[in-house]
Amino acid sequence: MLQFSFWDILSNLLIATQWTIVLSLIAFFCGGIVGLVLLFMRTSRIAPLAWFTKIYIEFFQGTPLLMQLFLFFFGIALFGVEVSPWTAATLALTFWTSAFLTEIWRGCVESIPKGQWEASSSLALSYIEQMRYVILPQASRIAIAPTVGFSVQVIKGTALASIIGFVELTKAGTMLNNATFRPFLVYSLVALIYFCLCFPLSWWAKKIEGRLNVAR
Amino acid sequence: MSYKLQFAELLPYWNVLLQGLVFTIVLTVVSTVAGIAVGTAGASARTFGPAWLGRVVAVYVELIRNTPFIVQLFFIFFGLPALGLKLSETTAAFLAMVINLGAYSTEIIRAGIEAVPKGHIEAGLSLAMTKWEVLRRIVLNQAFRKIYPALSSQIIIVMLGSAVVSQISAEDLTYAANFIASRNFRNFEVYLLVALAYLVLAILTRAALRALGRVIFKAR
Amino acid sequence: MSLVSIRDVRKSFGANEVLKGVSLDIAKGDVVAIIGRSGSGKSTLLRCINGLETYQSGSITADGIEVAGANTNLRELRRHVGMVFQQFNLFPHLTAAENVMLAPTVVNKVSKAEARATAAEVLAKVGLSEKMDAYPSELSGGQQQRVAIARSLAMRPKVLLCDEITSALDPELVNEVLRVVEQLAREGMTLILVTHEMRFARDVGTKLVFMHHGKVHEEGVPKEVFAAPRTPELQQFVGQVG
Numbered sequence: 001m002l003q004f005s006f007w008d009i010l011s012n013l014l015i016a017t018q019w020t021i022v023l024s025l026i027a028f029f030c031g032g033i034v035g036l037v038l039l040f041m042r043t044s045r046i047a048p049l050a051w052f053t054k055i056y057i058e059f060f061q062g063t064p065l066l067m068q069l070f071l072f073f074f075g076i077a078l079f080g081v082e083v084s085p086w087t088a089a090t091l092a093l094t095f096w097t098s099a100f101l102t103e104i105w106r107g108c109v110e111s112i113p114k115g116q117w118e119a120s121s122s123l124a125l126s127y128i129e130q131m132r133y134v135i136l137p138q139a140s141r142i143a144i145a146p147t148v149g150f151s152v153q154v155i156k157g158t159a160l161a162s163i164i165g166f167v168e169l170t171k172a173g174t175m176l177n178n179a180t181f182r183p184f185l186v187y188s189l190v191a192l193i194y195f196c197l198c199f200p201l202s203w204w205a206k207k208i209e210g211r212l213n214v215a216r
Numbered sequence: 217m218s219y220k221l222q223f224a225e226l227l228p229y230w231n232v233l234l235q236g237l238v239f240t241i242v243l244t245v246v247s248t249v250a251g252i253a254v255g256t257a258g259a260s261a262r263t264f265g266p267a268w269l270g271r272v273v274a275v276y277v278e279l280i281r282n283t284p285f286i287v288q289l290f291f292i293f294f295g296l297p298a299l300g301l302k303l304s305e306t307t308a309a310f311l312a313m314v315i316n317l318g319a320y321s322t323e324i325i326r327a328g329i330e331a332v333p334k335g336h337i338e339a340g341l342s343l344a345m346t347k348w349e350v351l352r353r354i355v356l357n358q359a360f361r362k363i364y365p366a367l368s369s370q371i372i373i374v375m376l377g378s379a380v381v382s383q384i385s386a387e388d389l390t391y392a393a394n395f396i397a398s399r400n401f402r403n404f405e406v407y408l409l410v411a412l413a414y415l416v417l418a419i420l421t422r423a424a425l426r427a428l429g430r431v432i433f434k435a436r
Numbered sequence: 437m438s439l440v441s442i443r444d445v446r447k448s449f450g451a452n453e454v455l456k457g458v459s460l461d462i463a464k465g466d467v468v469a470i471i472g473r474s475g476s477g478k479s480t481l482l483r484c485i486n487g488l489e490t491y492q493s494g495s496i497t498a499d500g501i502e503v504a505g506a507n508t509n510l511r512e513l514r515r516h517v518g519m520v521f522q523q524f525n526l527f528p529h530l531t532a533a534e535n536v537m538l539a540p541t542v543v544n545k546v547s548k549a550e551a552r553a554t555a556a557e558v559l560a561k562v563g564l565s566e567k568m569d570a571y572p573s574e575l576s577g578g579q580q581q582r583v584a585i586a587r588s589l590a591m592r593p594k595v596l597l598c599d600e601i602t603s604a605l606d607p608e609l610v611n612e613v614l615r616v617v618e619q620l621a622r623e624g625m626t627l628i629l630v631t632h633e634m635r636f637a638r639d640v641g642t643k644l645v646f647m648h649h650g651k652v653h654e655e656g657v658p659k660e661v662f663a664a665p666r667t668p669e670l671q672q673f674v675g676q677v678g
């Protein structure tokens with residue numbers, strides 16, 4: 001039987017960590033783009049768009065991420081398309097992320113005083129122009145801290161992709177555990193690596209938030 | 217799409233789903249109560265306890281908040297037996313949930329405590345209340361009022377996160393879904409139904425917590 | 437033909453009818469001062485004119501455009517109807533010049549250089565040439581309100597709506613803003629002002645409108661109306677504030 005040294009375990013975990021990072025980045029950036037589109041829809045005065053977005057958000061915030069992964073994994077297969085864990089994980093995490101980011105950003109948009117909307121309306125700016133030139137530049141300053149904070153949730157969320165067979169850090173941990181029978185060591189290391197990824201972001205988010213509060 | 221959704225094939229399994237649902241609800245309720253107790257103790261220790269204890273609590277909170285729940289669960293279920301602590305699936309699931317919510321609520325409640333004006337504590341103490349009475353009647357009372365909405369959303373997040381306990385074969389709602397899918401291969405139908413069950417559960421929980429909040433905090 | 441024509445406008449917030457059939461005609465070059473008690477519907481009327489509020493019945497046309505028409509292009513309307521607010525509502529992330537340049541560049545697609553020239557001109561007009569690159573937070577209330585006026589002027593509006601634009605200012609800053617408005621009036625700008633400055637209304641206004649309980653209760657030439665109010669409500673109001 002193959003013998004795994006501590007360094008073998010660690011290096012295997014670190015290799016898998018790359019996939020955790022890649023998946024997190026894709027989910028975060030794609031989720032951010034979808035979230036921005038949804039934000040425009042959610043805050044627009046066109047009722048059907050706002051309603052659609054509301055239901056979308058309710059669904060992705062009100063069901064377990066794990067269920068969403070399953071639904072994408074088995075749902076796409078219904079169309080006769082072969083789905084890789086990659087595709088299902090990317091899609092599910094993107095949509096899940098977008099729902100949360102939309103809600104976070106909506107809070108920031110709504111914290112901008114009504115007078116800013118009225119003044120820009122009175123200057124004949126259209127809704128998109130108001131958002132682009134007046135509201136979002138102000139809202140984005142407040143949004144940085146909670147957005148960075150949420151990126152931690154995205155990284156942790158990618159761990160669930162292991163369940164549909166995507167080999168990232170958690171899945172690698174399970175595989176190494178099955179091969180080495182050293183669960184305490186393996187899962188301690190897995191947890192430690194996640195901590196090293198997430199803690200700096202948490203810390204940074206808190207720091208930005210503190211600075212914003214002082215500035216006010 | 218040539219595939220036809222067939223929800224009728226789920227009917228024979230209604231009791232499995234019901235059992236899973238009950239498990240998930242009990243798991244959520246118990247870990248909410250215990251988790252908030254842990255959180256209250258943790259937050260009090262961080263703000264009023266000795267420095268060393270505060271640091272221990274801080275490490276606990278940051279460790280939990282910066283690692284995925286599934287890893288915490290695996291660590292408890294698979295890792296701890298290596299130290300001689302063997303837990304059943306169910307116990308491990310409950311323990312992991314309490315530890316997880318405990319950390320988040322520590323942080324939430326601490327923010328609430330810190331928002332209580334110092335003057336209120338001094339006022340309480342100068343009314344000859346003991347430190348304990350001040351903590352309970354003045355500080356925590358106000359803190360909970362303030363953080364109740366944040367705590368409510370965290371409870372729902374944790375409830376949804378509990379789907380992961382199926383991965384150590386704790387028999388929750390998701391476990392029931394996996395079980396049924398492995399029997400009738402109607403994966404999509406099962407998961408869609410169960411996802412909607414979670415959605416309803418989340419909406420009801422939110423409504424229940426709001427109603428509860430009105431009862432608890434009605435005096436004002 | 438009147439520049440702004442208001443015909444029997446009714447407006448309710450829920451069950452609360454705030455405008456109960458208001459009619460007014462405002463010609464080019466008019467300086468209309470609207471006075472009245474708090475809650476009499478002055479702001480609401482003003483906000484209906486540029487479509488910030490909708491109304492249930494009646495009609496308003498501004499520069500020939502029906503405000504609440506089914507196919508009304510509010511954007512086109514607002515290009516010609518400027519508004520200045522009590523709370524200034526400057527965009528805090530933009531400098532004074534950028535505040536002024538925003539609408540011309542975005543809405544009228546004017547080049548940056550041209551917009552900057554316009555900004556320099558209108559800021560000079562309100563006496564703030566040297567504050568072009570200051571952020572709103574670096575300006576006093578009076579200066580901020582003057583930037584807000586300049587911001588509206590940059591769109592070359594045909595009418596300027598002003599809602600109690602000196603009410604949020606410290607007393608010593610009120611005059612610098614009123615002087616700017618007076619200057620605009622002298623240049624022939626059509627102005628509709630909601631104001632509590634009775635002396636200003638009398639001296640600068642060409643028309644006085646007294647609103648009471650959602651109606652135009654009395655209107656006329658300011659000096660005459662102030663000298664001899666016909667209704668007891670206006671007599672009482674003038675007695676209180678003047």
Ligand SMILES: Nc1ncnc2c1ncn2[C@@H]1O[C@H](COP(=O)(O)OP(=O)(O)OP(=O)(O)O)[C@@H](O)[C@H]1O
Pocket residue numbers: 449454472473474475476477478479480481
């Ligand atoms: N957005 C709104 N929703 C509900 N009611 C409103 C709204 N805006 C104004 N009102 C009500 O309409 C009435 C008229 O308000 P308006 O602001 O037009 O009065 P005003 O004459 O400008 O008073 P003030 O001198 O205090 O500014 C008031 O009773 C007010 O409460």
Ligand SMILES: [Mg+2]
Pocket residue numbers: 478479480599600
């Ligand atoms: Mg008003």
